[in-house]
Amino acid sequence: MERIEFICVGTELLVEKVNTNVILVSGYLAKVGLILQRNTVVPDSEEEIAACLRESLSRSQVVLVSGGLGPTFDDVTREAVASVFQRKLIFSSEIWENIQAYFHHRQLKIPEIAKKQACIIEGSKILPNKRGTAPGLLLEEKESGKVVILLPGPPSELEGMLVEYVLPFLKDFFHLSEKKYFRFGIAGVPESFVEEKSCDLRKRYSDKVEFTIITAPGMIELLCQTTKENENLCLEMEKELKEIFGDSFLGLNPPTLPEIVGKLLQQKKLTMAAAESCTGGLLGARITDIPGSSLYFKGSIVAYSNRWKRRLLKVPPTLLRKYGAVSQEVALAMAKGARKAGQADVAVSITGIAGPGGASPEKPVGLVWMAVVLPDKKTASRKFLFSGTRTQIRERAVFSALEFLRQEIGNWEKKK
Amino acid sequence: MERIEFICVGTELLVEKVNTNVILVSGYLAKVGLILQRNTVVPDSEEEIAACLRESLSRSQVVLVSGGLGPTFDDVTREAVASVFQRKLIFSSEIWENIQAYFHHRQLKIPEIAKKQACIIEGSKILPNKRGTAPGLLLEEKESGKVVILLPGPPSELEGMLVEYVLPFLKDFFHLSEKKYFRFGIAGVPESFVEEKSCDLRKRYSDKVEFTIITAPGMIELLCQTTKENENLCLEMEKELKEIFGDSFLGLNPPTLPEIVGKLLQQKKLTMAAAESCTGGLLGARITDIPGSSLYFKGSIVAYSNRWKRRLLKVPPTLLRKYGAVSQEVALAMAKGARKAGQADVAVSITGIAGPGGASPEKPVGLVWMAVVLPDKKTASRKFLFSGTRTQIRERAVFSALEFLRQEIGNWEKKK
Numbered sequence: 001m002e003r004i005e006f007i008c009v010g011t012e013l014l015v016e017k018v019n020t021n022v023i024l025v026s027g028y029l030a031k032v033g034l035i036l037q038r039n040t041v042v043p044d045s046e047e048e049i050a051a052c053l054r055e056s057l058s059r060s061q062v063v064l065v066s067g068g069l070g071p072t073f074d075d076v077t078r079e080a081v082a083s084v085f086q087r088k089l090i091f092s093s094e095i096w097e098n099i100q101a102y103f104h105h106r107q108l109k110i111p112e113i114a115k116k117q118a119c120i121i122e123g124s125k126i127l128p129n130k131r132g133t134a135p136g137l138l139l140e141e142k143e144s145g146k147v148v149i150l151l152p153g154p155p156s157e158l159e160g161m162l163v164e165y166v167l168p169f170l171k172d173f174f175h176l177s178e179k180k181y182f183r184f185g186i187a188g189v190p191e192s193f194v195e196e197k198s199c200d201l202r203k204r205y206s207d208k209v210e211f212t213i214i215t216a217p218g219m220i221e222l223l224c225q226t227t228k229e230n231e232n233l234c235l236e237m238e239k240e241l242k243e244i245f246g247d248s249f250l251g252l253n254p255p256t257l258p259e260i261v262g263k264l265l266q267q268k269k270l271t272m273a274a275a276e277s278c279t280g281g282l283l284g285a286r287i288t289d290i291p292g293s294s295l296y297f298k299g300s301i302v303a304y305s306n307r308w309k310r311r312l313l314k315v316p317p318t319l320l321r322k323y324g325a326v327s328q329e330v331a332l333a334m335a336k337g338a339r340k341a342g343q344a345d346v347a348v349s350i351t352g353i354a355g356p357g358g359a360s361p362e363k364p365v366g367l368v369w370m371a372v373v374l375p376d377k378k379t380a381s382r383k384f385l386f387s388g389t390r391t392q393i394r395e396r397a398v399f400s401a402l403e404f405l406r407q408e409i410g411n412w413e414k415k416k
Numbered sequence: 417m418e419r420i421e422f423i424c425v426g427t428e429l430l431v432e433k434v435n436t437n438v439i440l441v442s443g444y445l446a447k448v449g450l451i452l453q454r455n456t457v458v459p460d461s462e463e464e465i466a467a468c469l470r471e472s473l474s475r476s477q478v479v480l481v482s483g484g485l486g487p488t489f490d491d492v493t494r495e496a497v498a499s500v501f502q503r504k505l506i507f508s509s510e511i512w513e514n515i516q517a518y519f520h521h522r523q524l525k526i527p528e529i530a531k532k533q534a535c536i537i538e539g540s541k542i543l544p545n546k547r548g549t550a551p552g553l554l555l556e557e558k559e560s561g562k563v564v565i566l567l568p569g570p571p572s573e574l575e576g577m578l579v580e581y582v583l584p585f586l587k588d589f590f591h592l593s594e595k596k597y598f599r600f601g602i603a604g605v606p607e608s609f610v611e612e613k614s615c616d617l618r619k620r621y622s623d624k625v626e627f628t629i630i631t632a633p634g635m636i637e638l639l640c641q642t643t644k645e646n647e648n649l650c651l652e653m654e655k656e657l658k659e660i661f662g663d664s665f666l667g668l669n670p671p672t673l674p675e676i677v678g679k680l681l682q683q684k685k686l687t688m689a690a691a692e693s694c695t696g697g698l699l700g701a702r703i704t705d706i707p708g709s710s711l712y713f714k715g716s717i718v719a720y721s722n723r724w725k726r727r728l729l730k731v732p733p734t735l736l737r738k739y740g741a742v743s744q745e746v747a748l749a750m751a752k753g754a755r756k757a758g759q760a761d762v763a764v765s766i767t768g769i770a771g772p773g774g775a776s777p778e779k780p781v782g783l784v785w786m787a788v789v790l791p792d793k794k795t796a797s798r799k800f801l802f803s804g805t806r807t808q809i810r811e812r813a814v815f816s817a818l819e820f821l822r823q824e825i826g827n828w829e830k831k832k
Binding site for chain 2: 040191276301356
């Protein structure tokens with residue numbers, strides 16, 4: 001198994017930069033099928049970094065280290081790594097020239113401390129940094145063949161180095177082209193349901209495929225890792241999973257739920273509108289996360305007050321009085337109103353009680369009604385009772401509405 | 417010194433959830449002045465978790481562990497921790513009843529595997545989880561007095577447990593009440609600006625106060641740590657910072673930007689509406705994150721297409737033709753249209769190019785126009801050029817609109 005770790009150096013333990021780097025590294029590694037065995041954040045301390053690197057090297061074949069290569073007093077990664085490898089720091093006139101050129105190009109005066117960045121660890125390979133001054137360094141432990149790669153801390157510099165040097169190196173080092181990764185998506189059901197229903201299948205394939213179940217936004221994902229010769233198993237498994245999960249199954253390597261809905265709308269040449277109450281615009285936000293969504297998404301009327309429901313969505317006041325804003329009747333009227341006001345083919349509505357206030361004995365926090373109106377004016381409605389915080393209820397409502405839309409639009413053509 | 421570490425368990429190394437948890441934990445700890453010594457992410461492997469916990473316990477007094485408490489086969493944190501402490505797992509009928517009630521409330525069938533979550537480590541203290549099924553567990557190592565706290569992995573559950581149990585425990589354990597923490601908020605300026613402008617002040621107070629600058633949603637925060645006897649320094653500093661940052665200064669321990677705007681609206685007895693284009697509903701979503709926002713927020717018209725801008729916001733077609741949808745003129749017309757359609761006192765509009773497509777030489781990706789209409793029909797508009805990804809541009813636009821609203825509504829009364 002490939003053993004790789006990431007050490008993120010920075011007193012910025014509090015700041016998002018560190019987490020940006022963790023996301024960057026794990027994201028890029030995932031693309032080539034690598035999972036970090038460890039991901040450690042250490043403060044800018046020579047002893048801490050050295051201790052951490054020793055531990056990591058005792059466990060893993062490759063250790064990526066980012067940060068602490070800058071020119072200031074608290075940048076001590078080079079020193080720490082040199083001490084672990086018992087090597088010297090030497091001045092590289094080649095790097096110094098690059099740094100001078102970098103400052104010159106930006107018409108900046110070169111600060112004296114910049115010279116520190118021209119120091120490299122004896123016997124290391126220099127990885128030029130096109131986006132900043134501190135180059136990366138690659139070191140190999142002679143006896144063990146283990147590798148440490150030092151990378152700059154600023155996210156954009158780190159990203160450049162990952163793409164240009166680290167991924168190609170790792171593909172080669174770990175012979176990754178022989179491994180295959182794929183995933184299946186299932187929407188609208190809890191993780192434990194997927195676990196239980198897929199148990200038998202996972203057992204049967206367990207000698208050839210490694211499985212992981214994760215919760216992604218709006219869906220549960222079954223991640224699979226296998227070898228090149230077993231690659232075609234994914235097609236067999238896809239068929240079996242389709243039978244197990246039916247309409248909830250999103251297929252092999254599915255895009256996100258907003259993307260799936262967007263593609264369905266485009267395939268069927270439909271436009272859509274939304275009417276939101278408790279989600280406050282979050283459904284529109286998720287749909288428009290997708291670049292190019294203006295091709296099918298016309299807009300959303302966020303009617304947070306009853307007056308807006310009446311005025312902008314033309315919900316009959318009698319319905320609001322008789323059934324209340326959170327009801328099947330009002331959800332249907334909202335969807336119809338949005339479809340008409342926005343001259344769209346399809347419309348979806350969400351009305352509910354996100355809490356913590358606003359509940360009554362008959363209408364508890366988490367109660368959400370949704371409706372869909374289809375091009376032939378056929379309607380469908382669903383009732384949900386979500387648990388969790390206000391944020392969770394709103395998010396679950398949005399993804400349930402997208403899944404509702406996916407099924408209704410998907411089935412709509414069938415009926416025609 | 418307080419030594420505390422965080423171990424985040426999850427094969428979801430790929431997913432943002434892990435990073436969300438790292439941000440959550442370091443953020444909450446920062447609020448009580450604690451800095452994580454290490455922050456390690458390990459996959460769902462019993463040996464990995466156990467090895468990592470042993471190392472952490474050898475270094476630190478408190479180790480927080482999140483994730484791997486779920487019901488599925490790859491949730492093995494309980495087992496790993498039990499092995500490190502050489503204790504047994506025992507079935508808790510108390511927890512089992514809670515889990516049954518949780519499923520019952522959601523009208524779901526209880527899967528057989530859910531029983532696993534009712535197992536606790538012998539001698540551990542149960543920390544009830546109000547937002548999910550897996551409770552937290554607190555274990556103390558008899559001889560050393562070191563503490564391990566197991567917490568659920570889903571971010572909202574983790575957050576609930578941090579606030580309810582972990583922070584109060586840590587305050588007590590580390591005697592943190594003798595320390596004082598406060599923070600100042602500054603909106604609408606970059607981190608480096610706050611760094612530079614506050615440099616002199618930070619130097620002057622450096623023997624009594626420890627400073628950290630972090631980026632929070634919509635604002636830069638200057639975190640301060642001091643002792644009880646120096647607590648009153650915050651008032652002096654507040655005055656000085658007000659002078660340095662003027663209108664951008666949000667004061668001592670400010671709430672979030674959506675809350676600040678909501679409070680301002682309520683103080684001035686105003687209602688608001690929004691018209692969104694490139695943000696697709698995200699502004700409405702952020703405003704309605706706040707419980708009770710229906711008191712002042714009427715709704716948002718997400719006019720993603722030009723037709724919606726014309727039909728629902730009554731933007732004159734000539735303006736759209738002459739200036740294009742992303743222009744000062746259309747932003748002003750959108751805000752006026754939303755105010756009128758929604759019968760609100762104040763309205764804000766956002767129209768821009770979030771990218772990656774849709775740009776032209778005159779209108780690059782990141783160009784965003786906003787407008788505000790005030791109760792006396794006075795208008796204001798602002799032009800922004802944001803950099804970053806589609807997601808970043810949209811988020812920056814939303815927080816800039818909130819900051820724009822805050823300043824305009826704040827100044828509006830002054831003029832009266």
